[in-house]
Amino acid sequence: MDSVAGKKVLITGAAMGLGKSFAERAVRENAADVVLWDVNETALKETADELAELGPGAVHHRVVDVSDREAIAEAGEAVRDEVGDIDVLINNAGIVRGNGYFWETSNRADIEQTVAINSLAPMYITLEFLPAMVARRAPARVLNIASSAALVANPRMSVYAGSKWAALGWSDSVRLELEQSGNEHVKVTTFCPTYIDTGMFTGAKGFLFTPIIEQEHAVRTAWTQMKEGAALVVMPWTSRFNRAISGLLPLKVRDRYLDFVGVYHSMAEFTGRKS
Numbered sequence: 001m002d003s004v005a006g007k008k009v010l011i012t013g014a015a016m017g018l019g020k021s022f023a024e025r026a027v028r029e030n031a032a033d034v035v036l037w038d039v040n041e042t043a044l045k046e047t048a049d050e051l052a053e054l055g056p057g058a059v060h061h062r063v064v065d066v067s068d069r070e071a072i073a074e075a076g077e078a079v080r081d082e083v084g085d086i087d088v089l090i091n092n093a094g095i096v097r098g099n100g101y102f103w104e105t106s107n108r109a110d111i112e113q114t115v116a117i118n119s120l121a122p123m124y125i126t127l128e129f130l131p132a133m134v135a136r137r138a139p140a141r142v143l144n145i146a147s148s149a150a151l152v153a154n155p156r157m158s159v160y161a162g163s164k165w166a167a168l169g170w171s172d173s174v175r176l177e178l179e180q181s182g183n184e185h186v187k188v189t190t191f192c193p194t195y196i197d198t199g200m201f202t203g204a205k206g207f208l209f210t211p212i213i214e215q216e217h218a219v220r221t222a223w224t225q226m227k228e229g230a231a232l233v234v235m236p237w238t239s240r241f242n243r244a245i246s247g248l249l250p251l252k253v254r255d256r257y258l259d260f261v262g263v264y265h266s267m268a269e270f271t272g273r274k275s
Helices: 017-028 041-052 069-082 108-136 158-180 215-228 237-248 251-261
Strands: 008-012 033-038 058-063 088-091 140-145 186-193 232-235
Touching: 008 017, 008 108, 017 033, 017 041, 017 088, 017 215, 033 041, 041 058, 058 069, 069 108, 088 108, 108 140, 108 158, 108 186, 140 158, 140 215, 158 186, 186 215, 215 232, 232 237, 237 251
Parallel strands: 008 033, 008 088, 033 058, 088 140, 140 186, 186 232
Antiparallel strands: none
16 A cells, blocks of 8 residues: 555544654545544544644544444445445554552542553454454554554553553454455554654653654554554664563563663653643
């Protein structure tokens, strides 16, 4: 897939940050339809209006709480009725809550919402559109935004890491299922970056040789690799290295190394995006 020109693209968490940047790329590449989902009604409307000025394709937007399975089903049906089958799905919506140790969690609902949005929502949303992708036999793409937190454990983000480990395991398994079943016209890409300067991880620290990633660099990388059908995109190189040594070194040696380079202290001053 050299371009999304003429394609129908759906992006979750599209009102701001990575989602908005993905949507801009879709519009600028002359996608036929770009569908924006987000829970933030005000920001979503502003983004939709802004994107409508950039290209000839149609920009659609819908307020969707992706932590709600019934809301996903309702929105999926609406998209099929109004736009038709989706060619490119970008599961971008995600949240991170808390910066303390797990036993300090005071709001149990944060756990459920994190898992619902980061782990379950991509599964339910993909189920809305993947069967048609498989049946049509035309090139299609699914891009799932995971995290480098899906590759190595990290203190002070245990629930987030757990939700992203689940997302990575599911996403890559679906990729294998498509290959095994002879449906390689549909490619699934899992994107695992470290901290990105979207504001979502305000206060988090970069670590040795691993600065905070610039948003447009992350989007450009993921977008290009998605179109090429890459299976797993990990950035920067230090995350690939950390993943490799995690499988090679004895556990205690690995922990000492990741503690030394700063991975295990990167969330110590995390505050997150301010309202």
